[in-house]
Amino acid sequence: MSSATSEWVTPPTRPELIENLVSGVDRYNPSNVSILEDYLYHQIRSQEYDCLANLAILKLYQFNGDLYNPDVVINILVKALTSVPFPDFNLSVALLDDRPPAANLDEPDPLPALLPRLTVLHSLLQQCRFPVFWELYRSDDLESLRDNYTVEVVGFEDAIREVVVRAVKATFQRIRVARLASYLSLDESEVPAYVEKLGWKVDSGVVEIPPNPDNQIESSVVQENIKLPQLTKVISHAISAA
Structure with a gap:
């Protein structure tokens, strides 16, 4: 868990x-x-x-x-x-x-x-x-x-902003301050102080989000091992089918 x-x-x-x-x-x-x-x-x-x-x-x-x-x-x-x-x-x-309207209301x-x-x-x-x-x-x-x-x-609105932060953190590596401000319902001038508390940085109007497992694109290599006897059966089947 x-x-x-x-x-x-x-x-x-x-x-x-x-x-x-x-x-x-x-x-x-x-x-x-x-x-x-x-x-x-x-x-x-x-x-x-x-x-x-x-x-x-x-x-x-x-x-x-x-x-x-x-x-x-x-x-x-x-x-x-x-x-x-x-x-x-x-x-x-x-x-x-x-349910029908409650009678006790x-x-x-x-x-x-x-x-x-x-x-x-x-x-x-x-x-x-x-x-x-x-x-x-x-x-x-x-x-x-x-x-x-x-x-x-x-703290209701701040709790909703935490929902936004979770989504942004999982999606972006960089996001413009203006865009993030619209997501958070903050003035652009308030964004730097807000993201600083999160450990994020602002550079030239862009918020930089630290790497995390969700916002990193990593290529994966899938390797399959086929043994010679198996390959022989595949080739034989292909020849017989032709």
Whole structure:
């Protein structure tokens, strides 16, 4: 198991109480949903993230419709956006049943209106269409998402920039400052200081990204060894076929 996968399964910031809930049969106990929801809000305030704990909430909502809280679901999806290219968002959406409006809600459910927009945002990140992502995210159509949800998620925009950095690091050796600025939704003047923290360099308007296993093109040589008896059979077969 790679270190990235290991941290995805068991984040180092996960408390022992949550570890016991997520790893055991207690994750199906509806009386524990408030503990998991409190943990989600801790993640929102602290810039931590625990996908499996959040999926446990959605599973409890599946089994217990009366527990359903649309604000919690939206917060889970917002946090999952920051995990691209991991499959967290799709895993979360897969646990959302088609359900009639919850009778226990005092106000209209915001999820049906926001889910398609969140799905589009996720697709744009997956497709590395970062300038379009920022344009949509900052549009009037998503004002309610920003004002009611992402504003509460500490470091949300920086976490999206980390998604961008992962994609750029895996794709480029050199990229123009102007292009990278559009990907990060930063002014060009802010890019040098930002990439310096990453250990990247800027030279004549171009950002230089250090070599890594993903952005290096290496030729591979495939060598096949054919023994003489095998070659003789091939030649004999070719002669007989002619």
